[in-house]
Amino acid sequence: MKQVVEHQSDILIIGSGAAGLTLALHLAEKSKVILLSKGPLCEGSTYYAQGGIASVFDEGDTIESHVADTLVAGAGLCDKSVVTYTAENAKAAMQWLIQCGVAFDKEETPEGDTGDAPYHLTREGGHSHRRILHAADATGKAVQTTLQERALAHPNIQVLERYNAIDLITSRKLHLPGNRVLGAYVWNRDQEHVETVRAKFVALATGGCSKVYQYTSNPDVASGDGIAMAWRAGCRVANMEFNQFHPTCLYHVDARNFLLTEALRGEGAYLRRPDGSRFMPEFDERAELAPRDIVARAIDYEMKRLGADCVYLDISHKPADFVIKHFPTIYSRCLELGIDITTDRIPVVPAAHYTCGGVMTDLHGQTDLNGLYAIGEVAYTGLHGANRLASNSLLECLVFARAAAQDIDSQLGKIAMPGMLPHWDESKVSNSDEEVVIAHNWHELRLFMWDYVGIVRSDKRLERALRRCAMLQQEIQEYYSNFRVSNNLLELRNLVQVAELIIRCAMQRKESRGLHYNIDHPSKNDAPRPTILQPD
Incomplete structure (x- = not known):
């Protein structure tokens, strides 16, 4: 007990x-x-x-x-x-x-x-x-x-x-x-x-x-x-x-999740194609200092157009002592990976960043x-x-x-302190012997959200995502009801719920605005309103 x-x-x-x-x-x-x-x-x-x-x-x-x-x-x-x-x-x-x-x-x-x-x-x-x-x-x-x-x-x-x-x-x-x-x-x-x-x-x-x-x-x-x-x-x-994709996350097999601050571009860093040419001036008059949604879509477009794995962020034209002083963390981390940002271009890709x-x-x-x-x-x-x-x-x-x-x-x-609360009842659940189910569902969820509900969306992609999400929700709820909780199970249960909310909000917005870009609805509505969901 x-x-x-x-x-x-x-x-x-x-x-x-x-x-x-x-x-x-x-x-x-x-x-x-x-x-x-x-x-x-x-x-x-x-x-x-x-x-x-x-x-x-x-x-x-x-x-x-x-x-x-x-x-x-x-x-x-x-x-x-x-x-x-x-x-x-x-x-x-x-x-x-x-x-x-x-x-x-x-x-x-x-x-x-x-x-x-x-x-x-x-x-x-x-x-x-x-x-x-x-x-x-x-x-x-x-x-x-x-x-x-x-x-x-x-x-x-x-x-x-x-x-x-x-x-x-x-x-x-x-x-x-x-x-x-x-x-x-x-x-x-x-x-x-x-x-x-x-x-x-x-x-x-x-x-x-x-x-x-x-x-x-x-x-x-x-x-x-x-x-x-x-x-x-x-x-x-x-x-x-509206999920913000940060335009510049380091693209390196040994540096998952390492962000390259926007301040690099604020201090003069350029975004370049693999051939070394700049591309942001072709997308926005503010170039590298455009808002994140514009920069992320531009990078996504160039990567898909060129079939490139990444683009490059370049601050090597600035004095080395200036770069090292203002960006010591980034300089040190990149140097560990064999990239000297005072002389080399930095490989970058967009990544989900902010809700x-x-x-x-x-x-x-x-x-x-x-x-x-x-x-x-x-x-x-x-x-x-x-x-x-x-x-x-x-x-x-x-x-x-x-x-x-x-x-x-x-x-x-x-406000008075609440009285005694019911304790958690796990008398009818057992330890899981199928952790592979969580791992598989986890991977499937994150993959279809990236492919169908990412930087660029379409009505058909969103419909597919919602169907996949409903199937996963049913599987995960059955699992949650029968087995004792774990960190991965609790996070997966929450993530699949949040995925549904993201998809439903995206399906309701029949326009492209800010971080939400739908190729079936490329224009902006005249009177935009927040998308609000109410629980049943």
């Missing part, structure tokens, strides 16, 4: 990246917080983010300009009020990070002292000004390590590493009055048993779902868990058809389910529209985590 374990806390935060850590640190002054991390605390998209965080720090820049650039990148589907709110609150969020100890790069003075120097601001695709604060080319690592050190040292934050959230527990599921989240079932990966967490509030900070695609820049934990759990709990989702849609929230991160919040990439706030502007992702995590913390703080004294 396995031990029954129940945890209790004011707030359960599922996810340990920039959004989850920021929320935890803001709430822990007044509340007890449990922070759940599926893998090691640092293993999330935040840690691997290279470029930086967008915020107006330069006197020649304006909040209105940041708003305008975001709206242009979002291709007519951003919520302007949300974009304005985010841009207006960006500087305060960044100053909090700086107070926490994140060391963003500064301009060098003639004396070499950077103490009181202004911050070095870089520019990325879609931005009209230099407004990207960064820590060399490893900004996410600097943010993640700084915040997690503070969280681990805080007496009111309990960190549970290597725990998968399985499902949310709601009053409706327990046939109780109202519709409120009461906690969650979580799987202890080390002990291999399911535990229960009771909480007044639950926040999803689980990141996106790019692992649904065969090629992705994301770490392995990005399996759409929060989106799938919220959907099963009755929350609406929106704009799931622009997600669980619908208000300006405080509150979802349709009382007490449940969603912040960061898991959420649909209206900020990104049909395409995310570079370096607005970590910014969204910070701004909305602060907003959610304020909203939760204002309610803490009014």
Whole structure:
């Protein structure tokens, strides 16, 4: 008989990246917080983010300009009020990070002292000004390590590493009055048993779902868990058809998932065909600094037209010391693989990178389910529209985590701790002897999503994808009902649910806009609206 374990806390935060850590640190002054991390605390998209965080720090820049650039990148589907709110609150969020100890790069003075120097601001695709604060080319690592050190040292934050959230527990599921989240079932990966967490509030900070695609820049934990759990709990989702494919992921057999930051192009890198010729000026007047959807489609087009395995990113025309100083991580990693970026071209391909849609929230991160919040990439706030502007992702995590913390703080004294919750029942399941089924379904799902629901789509491809998805859902649900849970099974169950949501949203959008390009509907509609799905 396995031990029954129940945890209790004011707030359960599922996810340990920039959004989850920021929320935890803001709430822990007044509340007890449990922070759940599926893998090691640092293993999330935040840690691997290279470029930086967008915020107006330069006197020649304006909040209105940041708003305008975001709206242009979002291709007519951003919520302007949300974009304005985010841009207006960006500087305060960044100053909090700086107070926490994140060391963003500064301009060098003639004396070499950077103490009181202004911050070095870089520019990325879609931005009209230099407004990207960064820590060399490893900004996410600097943010993640700084915040997690503070969280681990805080007496009111309990960190549970290597725990998968399985499902949310709601009053409706327990046939109780109202519709409120009461906690969650979580799987202890080390002990291999399911535990229960009771909480007044639950926040999803689980990141996106790019692992649904065969090629992705994301770490392995990005399996759409929060989106799938919220959907099963009755929350609406929106704009799931808009999955951003980062144009430049390193193409190398020994470097899966290694991203090449957009800041390379911001500092003058060119995209070249295998014969050395540039091609981006033929696709957009902004050339390499065009928004990501345009650059990714251009690369995809050139690769298919030429039958090429990749194209090349070239910054070798810049001084070597400049390249090494600004991109030390990329320089070192490529050098390990035999590529000297100061002299060689870098082979690149597009890869699934960012989920622009997600669980619908208000300006405080509150979802349709009382007490449940969603912040960061898991959420649909209206900020990104049909395409995310570079370096607005970590910014969204910070701004909305602060907003959610304020909203939760204002309610803490009014909400009672939920009573005892039912424990997980696994009396009717057994250990699996067919792990090959999971491996096979996993491969099939990611392959047909890449082929049929990737950078370029068609009505027929989407119909095929939906049929394949329905078959997989049935197989996976039968498997889930009969066998004990495992990490791969839980992720596969969530990914196939998210795949269905992506496909259904894509089928509803009868136009091509931003990250969604359908060859059967190449034009834009005159009055675009978000694609919203409501659970039955």
